[in-house]
Amino acid sequence: MYKYNDFDEAFVRERVSQFKAQVDRRIDGSLTEDEFKPFRLMNGLYLQLHAYMLRVAIPYGTLNGGQMRQLAYVAETFDKGYGHFTTRQNIQYNWPKLADVPVILEKLADVEMHAIQTSGNTIRNVTADHFAGAAGDEIADPRPIAELLRQWSTDHPEFQALPRKFKIAVSGATNDRAVLRAHDVAVQVVEQDGQRGYRIFVGGGLGRTPMIGKVLRDFLPEADLLPYVEAVVSVWNLLGRRDNKYKARIKITVHEHGIEEISRLVEDRFAEIRPTFSGVDQVILREIEAHFANPTYKTGSTDGFDAYKAANPAFRSWADTNLAAHKNPDYAIVSISLKAHGATPGDASADQMRMMAELAEKYGHNELRISHEQNVILPYVHKSDLPEIYNALRGVALATANIGLISDIIACPGMDYCALATARSIPIAQEIATRFDELKLEHEVGPLKIKISGCINACGHHHVGHIGILGLDRAGVENYQITLGGDHTENAAIGERAGPGFSADEIIPAIERLVLGYLDIRRDADETFIQAYRRLGAQPFKNILYPEKAAQNAA
C-alpha cells in the first residue's frame, strides 16, 4: 500500500491547520456562511438536513487495518458510532459538530487520510476496481496509476475551479468492476502487441442526463498518461458550460461537440503540453509501484477449508456467494456484505469496523477495500483462514451471504440525510431486503442488481441497475420510478423507464411482482434477470409491473 512521503504528510497537515483557522473565523463571525462554504466544501464538509456531513476519501478504495480502526475511532468519538460507505469509495460521517471537524481531520492525517477534494468543482477521489491486485482477470494492478492521478490532481492549480466536479475511475481488468463507463474519464490498463498501455474513456456519467462513456483513445502509451489526462481536463475546462450547471459536466461537452471534435482538441492540446512533461512522473510512478508489490503469500494446505465447507451448510452458502476467484489459487477474495437484511446499505458500526480491521491484520495481509457497491473486501485471504473469518464476521452481523443478490442493494442516503434528495432511499432498500429474506427466495432468484437513488443526481447508480429505483417528489408525495435493463459492467447500459411511478406503499409489492414474474418467464434457473430482459425485451416485464394496463391492451 502507498505510504505518504514527507511532501504528502506536510501538505495534508498544512491543509488541516488552514481549515482549523477557517473554522475559527467562521465561528467567531468574521466569515459569513457564503464566504465559508467554499472552504468547507474543499475539505469535504457538507450541511445536510439534520447536521453537518464529513466525506472522507478512501483513495481508490484501499485502506489498511490501522486506517479502518481510526475510522471506527472517529465514528465513536465524534459521531454516533457508525459511518456510511459510499458508491465513490468514500466514508461519510452524518453527525459531526463544526468545531470538531478540524480535530477529526487531524486524527485522519495521523493515519494518512483526508477529506480534500471530496466535494466542489475539482477532480474527486480517484476510484478503482475493488479487486485490484488480487483478481485473476487483471492485466496489472491499476492502483499505482490511481495514486499517480491522485497526486497529480490534488491541489492541481489549473483544476481547482472546474466547470463542475470531475470523476476518474481506473481498472486493470477485462471485467469492469469500477463502472468505468459512468465516469468523466476512465482509464483501463490494456495490452497491445505485448505492450502495456491504457484505453481512455471519456464523457460517461449518470445524473440527470445519463451517458455511457466513449473510447477517446484505444491505446495510449504508458508514459503519456498524465499529459493526456491533463489535456482532456484542460480542453473541458475551457469548453465546459459554466452558464448552466446541468450542462457543465464533460459528458454534455462531448455530446454537444461530438467525440471527433473533442478528440481533435485533446490531441492538439496533448501535443502542446506533452514536451513539458520531463518524465519525472514516470520516475514517481516507479516509486509508487513498489508500494503495491504483491504480499508475501502464505503457503499451506486448503483442505481444512474444503472440509469445513462440506460440513457446514451456512458457511458453504456464504463461501459460494461472497468469495471471488483470486489470482493465487490458494487464496480467495472475501466480500463482506454491509447489507444485512433490513440494515442500511453501506453502514458499518465502530465495532464492525474494528472487527474488519482485526481480520485484515490477522488474516488479510493488512488490506481492506471499499467497493462502489458499498461493501468491504478482504482482497488477500488464504483459504485455510476462511472458517475463522466467517465465524468472526458472524459475531458482528457481517456474515450475510448475499453478495450480488437482490438484497445486496446500492442505496444513496436519500432524504433521510441528504439536502438534495427528493425522496427516501434507505427504507426502500431495507424493505426490499427484508421482504425477500422472508420469502427465502434470493438465492433462487440469483444475480440481480437493484440500485436506488433518492434524486436524479443518481448517487445510487439507479440508471445502471438491472432494476433501478429513482425516488421523486410528485406533488409533495414520495414517488418511485422503476428503470429496467441497466448494466454497470463492460456491457454498460442505461436502464429504460418502465412506466408511471409507484407510491412508497406500492413500490415494494411492485418489485416483488417483477421479480416473481421473472422467475415465471426465465428460460431456466441459469438465466439471470438481465439475461432474460435482454432476450425478451422490456414488454413482458412491463406487463408484470402494470397488470391492469396489460389486461387493457390485451382486451
Place this chain on the structure above:
Amino acid sequence: MAREFTPKVITTNHLLSGDAVWFTVDSTWTGDISEAELLEDEAHADLRLLEANAQRDQVTGAYLADAKDGENGPEPVHFREAFRTRGPSNYNHGKQAEV
C-alpha cells in the same frame, strides 16, 4: 398574477451543531418548529428573514419554508420539512431521539 402568499416559518441549521432550527417571535432559535413564528404576511416574512440571516454567527443560511397553523403551533407542510423536525427513518437519531 403573483401567487398568493402561504404561511411560512424561517428555518436553517445551527452553526455549531448543524441541528435544524426555527426562528421565534423573540428572534431566538428553537429546535422545535411548534415554537417558531408563523409568518402570514409576505412583507413581514421578508423583513424577518433579513433579521434572521443577520445572526450569522448563530446559524447557516436561513430560508422560508411552508408551514401551517397546527394545534400546538406551526407544523411543516412538505415531507422534507417534516423529516427535519424528526431525524432519519433508519435510526433513532436526531430530534426524535431527544424527546
